[in-house]
Amino acid sequence: MMKQIHLRLDDNQYKEVAEYAKMAGMTVQDSVSTAIYIMLSKQKKKKYTHKFTFIDLFAGIGGMRLAFEEAGGECVYSNEWNKFSQQTYMANFGDMPDGDITQVNADDILDHDILVAGFPCQPFSIAGISKKNSLGRATGFADKTQGTLFFDVCRILEAKRPKAFMLENVKNLCSHDKGKTFKVITESLNELGYEVFYKVIDGQLFVPQHRERIIIVGFDRERYGSYFDFEFDIIPKEPKPVMADILEKNVDDKYTLSDKLWTYLQNYAAKHRAAGNGFGYGIAPLEGVSRTLSARYYKDGSEVLIEQDGKNPRKLTPRECARLQGFPDSFVIPVSDTQAYRQFGNSVVVPLMAAIAKLVVKKLEELKVTNGVNGYREVV
Incomplete structure (x- = not known):
């Protein structure tokens, strides 16, 4: 049930609200409602001792942000192109995410410890890669991923060099285009100097929904070397939710x-x-x-x-x-x-993402003093 209120604004206030609403792609009424939601959410917001900073790419409505905040993080940048998702994100976090990520200069993004992204799966051009290989020419991530949104994840990783990343996608990413897409992704992340681990995990460990997603995490080899392991040691919620x-x-x-x-x-x-x-x-x-x-x-x-x-x-x-x-x-x-x-x-299963976020943060703390195995592999 929706309730209505009457609001009095002077001409200058109305002009500013109308200009903001136009910029955000909302009606004046929606922009005022959103402002009220922001005020209320800030009052209710939990206070965290920030252990680390992270950025939230392809943020949707902020499921990954909730997860990494629960793990003790502070979000220093967010990006989401859909205007309705932006509205929900702003209502809950008080931040308006940037829009088109392809137009964002990576150097303008604040430094951060962890990059978080639920990037869309798009087809990669394998033909171009094969041609370059036949000519004996090396192909880097830019050649392999250009024209896809995953390319933007890679260029931000290259420019900002965070300590770690966590990516989320549909289970079928592994088999897309007979496995070629996933091969491009893992090879590109390795070429960028990250030790990569992945696993398909079902959300029903925490919620009453069968929802399998692939989680890919990586740690910076320039900082931590390559002789270490990472386990998705997730403890399911008990009792099992129904x-x-x-x-x-x-x-x-x-x-x-x-x-x-x-x-x-x-x-x-x-x-x-x-x-x-x-x-x-x-x-x-x-x-x-x-x-x-x-x-x-x-x-x-x-x-x-x-x-x-x-x-x-x-x-x-x-x-x-x-x-x-x-x-x-x-x-x-x-x-x-x-x-x-x-x-x-x-969106994502928030408590599952929070559990993995805590494991990533724990591993970063361990990597200050330890390291281990080379290359990427599936964790079973």
Whole structure:
């Protein structure tokens, strides 16, 4: 339920608010609402003893930032191009992320200890690399990754030389283009002088959602040498969370599927079952885990539905989606349901990322006095 208030501004104040709103791609009303959210979030913000600094690239709504702040970090720079995600990020952290990362001068970014990025997966041009190899010419990360957003991660790593990085992506990154994309990524990070480790981890260790993601971490060989190991020693949450834990008690009827949509989803599922396919809606077990929440959830909610007595199933509410990703209830959702579904579907499992962040920080502390094995490898 939305409430309305009347606000009096003098001409100069209104002019400044209107100019800011235009710059941020928001309405005047949204910009005022965001300013109020920022004020409230600053009052509620936890006070941390900052052990390290980090930057938040492809920041989305700040899931990785929450994780690294929990590990004791201070964010000194953020970047996110989507204006609705920027709005949510600003409402919760009081920072407006930079926009187009391809236009950012890496030297203008503040020095930092850890680079954090949930970069998009884009295809790499293998043909160009093969041609250079056949001519006996060396290829560096710029040749291999130019034209992709991963290139921007690499150029910032090269320019700022942080002690470590942590990257997150979909599980399929490993198999994309028959493994060639992932090979380019790991080789590029190695050429930049980082000792690289990776593992596919399921978010259901911390939340009631099957969500596999690849985590790639790296440590600067120029600082720490190459004779060391890194283990993803993650302790799962106990007791194991289930869907019933994240559900709201009183849910508006607008989240219940219409008869038309419910009939369509049932027919669609029956059609694919008959063809031997596994496509169709998913009723989430209350004492189990759900399917993976995706950015398309706003369309029909079919991958994660909640059964109801005497009614059609319903979609999750935006707050339930936030909980399914491990966001705290204090996290502000200033956007429409449609945008919220997209944002949480694109985000990360916050407590899982926080657990890995703490391991990275712990390793950095150990590396002040120790080091070990050469090259990159998968951690099993």
